[in-house]
Amino acid sequence: MRPRKPPSLSPPPSPSHSPSPKTPSPSPPSSTLLPPFFARPPPSTYYTHIPHPSERGVFTPSPYKSLLLPHWRFRTPSLARTSSSILYAHFENFYFLKDFVGMEMARKFIQMGMTRAKRYANYRGGRKYVKIREGKRLQMEKSEGHEGKEEKEEASRDFREKWEMCKRHEGYRELREVYLKEKREWEASHKEEVIVKKEEEDDGVSTKTRPRKRRKVDKDA
Known part of the structure; x- marks a missing residue:
């Protein structure tokens, strides 16, 4: 008679720690990227x-810009892979912190890396428009075979992969709904602050009425 095999002493994995195939794991990323002094801005900010699906407002909210911009690079495929991976790690880290605006900003930087690299792939020097007269500009024709075109195509694909992951992230969509609900509740309980901010915008204090300066941070970053 064959001896019975002794039972394993290692405990079975807890089902509570098994991530759902649809919902991302709530555990934090393997490395904490946020500096110890980082804190979510006050509710008034x-x-x-x-929320907007485009890159609009990517340079506006603080302190997110200061945290994410230094990691935004797309000059070579190697830099793009590193950059997109770090930005996506920030995206997941903000999910763990339940900071939707942080997730939104990380997603915007990833998306901007994709579109900027693609622009340099389509247009020599990344110049899509040429100024023809005051307030008027003309879109240039796409160039072919220019130096660095293939590298920028690959860089754009690296960012696109992470951008698609952001779009599929169910936690991102869930936090968006939570954020919109909290935003409505906060505005309802702080009507005076909201009215003052609206009056400032109407008086021309808003950045929309200020002369726009061309940002140069995307010059073959």
């Missing part, structure tokens, strides 16, 4: 953000 945090709840003024308006």
Whole structure:
């Protein structure tokens, strides 16, 4: 008669720690990227953000810009892979912190890396428009075979991969709904602050009425 095999002494994995195939794991990323002094901005700043699927407002909210911009690079495929991976790690880290605006800003930087690299792939020197007269500009024709075109195509693909992951992230969509609900509640309980901010915008204090300066941070970053 064959001897019975002794039972394993290692405990079975807890089902509570098994991530759902649809919902991302709530555990933090393997490395904490946020500096110890990082803190979510006050509600008067945090709840003024308006979610938008484009890159609009990527340079506006603080302190997110200061944290994410130094990691935004797309000059070579190697830099793009590193950059997109770090930015996506920030994206997941903000999910763990339940900071939707942080997730939104990380997603915007990833998306901007994709579109900027693609622009340099399509246009020599990344110049899509040429100024023809005051207030008027003309879109240039796409160039072919220019130096660095293939590298920028690959860099754009690296960012696109992470951008698609952001779009599929269910936690991102869930936090968006939570954020919009909290934003409505905060605005309802702080009507005076909201009215004052609106009056400032109407008086021309808003950045929309200030002369726009061309940002040069995307010059073959």
